[in-house]
Amino acid sequence: MNEQDQPTPETDPAQFTRLPGLFRRWEIEQVLEPGSDFHIEEAGDASDGTPLFAVYRREPNQKEA
Amino acid sequence: MRARWEGVHAALVRSVTTLQADRQFRDARGAEAILGRFESPAGLIEYLTGKAGSLDEKDAIYAALVRTVQARAAWGELAKAILWCGLWPALDGIYRHRLRHFKDDPDELVEAISVAFSTLVGRMELGRVNRVAATLVRSTDRDVMEERRQEWGVQEHHAEPSEEDAKRAEPRTPPRRESELGLPVGLSVDGELGALRGWLLPIGGADTDLLLAVLVLDENQREAADRLGLTHEAARKRFQRALDRVRARLAEALSQSAAETRVSGGARARKPGGAQR
Numbered sequence: 001m002n003e004q005d006q007p008t009p010e011t012d013p014a015q016f017t018r019l020p021g022l023f024r025r026w027e028i029e030q031v032l033e034p035g036s037d038f039h040i041e042e043a044g045d046a047s048d049g050t051p052l053f054a055v056y057r058r059e060p061n062q063k064e065a
Numbered sequence: 066m067r068a069r070w071e072g073v074h075a076a077l078v079r080s081v082t083t084l085q086a087d088r089q090f091r092d093a094r095g096a097e098a099i100l101g102r103f104e105s106p107a108g109l110i111e112y113l114t115g116k117a118g119s120l121d122e123k124d125a126i127y128a129a130l131v132r133t134v135q136a137r138a139a140w141g142e143l144a145k146a147i148l149w150c151g152l153w154p155a156l157d158g159i160y161r162h163r164l165r166h167f168k169d170d171p172d173e174l175v176e177a178i179s180v181a182f183s184t185l186v187g188r189m190e191l192g193r194v195n196r197v198a199a200t201l202v203r204s205t206d207r208d209v210m211e212e213r214r215q216e217w218g219v220q221e222h223h224a225e226p227s228e229e230d231a232k233r234a235e236p237r238t239p240p241r242r243e244s245e246l247g248l249p250v251g252l253s254v255d256g257e258l259g260a261l262r263g264w265l266l267p268i269g270g271a272d273t274d275l276l277l278a279v280l281v282l283d284e285n286q287r288e289a290a291d292r293l294g295l296t297h298e299a300a301r302k303r304f305q306r307a308l309d310r311v312r313a314r315l316a317e318a319l320s321q322s323a324a325e326t327r328v329s330g331g332a333r334a335r336k337p338g339g340a341q342r
Contacts, residue, residue, distance in 0.1 A: 013085035018107065039084055043104070054105075056084045 016056035113151035
């Protein structure tokens with residue numbers, strides 16, 4: 001499979017499922033894993049003003065519908 | 066046995082936790098003020114299924130979701146999935162409670178609940194309903210069993226018992242080891258119900274369906290009365306009288322069976338003496 005055959009992340013939002021909870025910037029690395037596609041969105045601030053993010057994951061190499 | 070049912074739940078949960086679902090929800094929640102404070106479908110479902118929160122508010126949320134489905138809004142499918150997930154504990158209760166009536170094909174129960182629930186969400190007249198969640202759950206349960214009873218009725222109609230079958234189902238048939246009532250062994254649930262009806266008919270007469278509804282199909286007397294076109298008071302009295310007749314017949318059948326056992330046991334005991342003559 002060459003690079004052009006790889007599905008582009010984010011083109012089908014139904015393929016991405018959300019990981020439970022919201023994450024601080026430095027927590028994101030704990031949920032990243034090789035081989036999956038991720039989509040990360042800003043999701044407000046914690047009470048101490050730290051930005052929070054929602055993380056969505058797609059199983060590797062999903063074919064777009 | 067629960068695989069398909071649990072598969073339905075897994076698919077629903079997945080469908081409300083996608084990036085697409087979150088975006089749809091964020092775009093649409095402004096249309097229903099009561100949803101505005103929820104950040105995502107998953108957060109809303111957590112609130113609906115949790116113990117905290119006002120029941121009145123939760124019911125108003127269910128009403129908003131039903132309205133969305135009925136309006137065929139762009140996020141109607143998502144609203145329907147949220148309804149399913151929010152009421153899942155109650156729907157799962159229906160599944161577990163009614164499974165024994167669908168032992169032959171549990172997938173039929175999954176189908177029946179799905180059809181009944183979806184139909185009710187689509188047709189519910191919100192202006193005439195006080196409690197949306199309770200109405201959806203109770204009506205789903207009622208419709209599932211109503212359809213089941215109709216199927217039983219059709220099967221019974223198509224498979225009229227032969228004279229021999231009817232004779233076998235007579236109350237005076239000596240009890241077999243597998244059934245105290247002498248019902249044929251190895252029947253499906255539907256077959257058992259039909260055979261039981263045949264057994265009860267000579268005793269229960271016009272009240273046979275009332276007996277079956279309350280004793281076998283788990284309807285309460287008021288529900289059975291409504292369905293059979295009786296007043297609750299009349300159904301209560303008729304049920305009690307019919308139940309007394311069944312008990313009397315059972316006692317008679319059992320004492321007769323015990324007497325026959327004693328007689329045949331005595332005959333066997335005398336036989337060796339006869340052979341000596």
